[in-house]
Amino acid sequence: MNIVNFDKLLLKTAFCCMASDGHIDAREIALIQSMCQTSPLFKDFNFQDEINLLLTKINTSGKEFIQYYFDLLNETELTEQEELTLIDFAIQTINADEQIEYSEIKFFKNIRHRLKISDEHILKAFPTIELFLEEDIVTESFLDKITRQYLESTDFPQFELLTLDMDANSSNISGKVGE
Structure with missing residues (x-):
């Protein structure tokens, strides 16, 4: 396994949640950038370079990158x-564009079933995400099945690299972020 820093795992989580519906919304990018700027976990972190690296990876090997x-x-x-922080990044990103697609719920369930934290603890921290935790008959084969379904049903569009135009007091984004 490649060793990954928690900050990069959080960014990958937010990025994958953002791309899980096949659309990158400027509000999602702005939120992820803001979360990175305000979190003490992201020190000496070049957001534009990191997000463009992830865009390149999903453009060149979408399904393999998600896997x-x-x-x-x-x-x-x-x-x-750390699991609660990861869930927080995921949920905030999914909600950023104010539209929750079924593909995003499926993607979150894929994340959730890879974590050890109980639903009870998740709901204690995030009481409004009950929909995301609705019980499925989850077995190893079911998880494999929904992962395969997600990967097979998702055609990842080509996303454009971002150009971020920021001054010290804002997080304005310029440039096209994709459709």
Whole structure:
């Protein structure tokens, strides 16, 4: 397994949640950028370089990149607090464009089933996401099936690299972020 820093795992989580519906909304990019800027986890972090690297990876190997992300989650040992932080990044990103697509819920369920934290603890921290935790008959084969379904049903469009135009007091984005 590749060793990954928690900050990069958080960014990959937010990025994958953003791309899971096949559309990148400027509000999602702005939110992820803001979360990175305000979190103490992201020190000496070049957001534009990192997000463009992820865009390049999803453009060149979309399904393989998502599978790599799922494998990374399976192999990474996280504390309960880290899992809650990861869930927070995922949920905020999914909600950023004010439209929750079924593909995003399916994607979140894929994330959730790779974490060790209980639904009870998740709902204690995030009481409004009950929809995301609705019970499915989850077995190893079911998880494999929904992962395969997600990867087979998702055609990843080609996203354009971002040009971020920021001054010290704002997080304005310029340039096209894709359709």
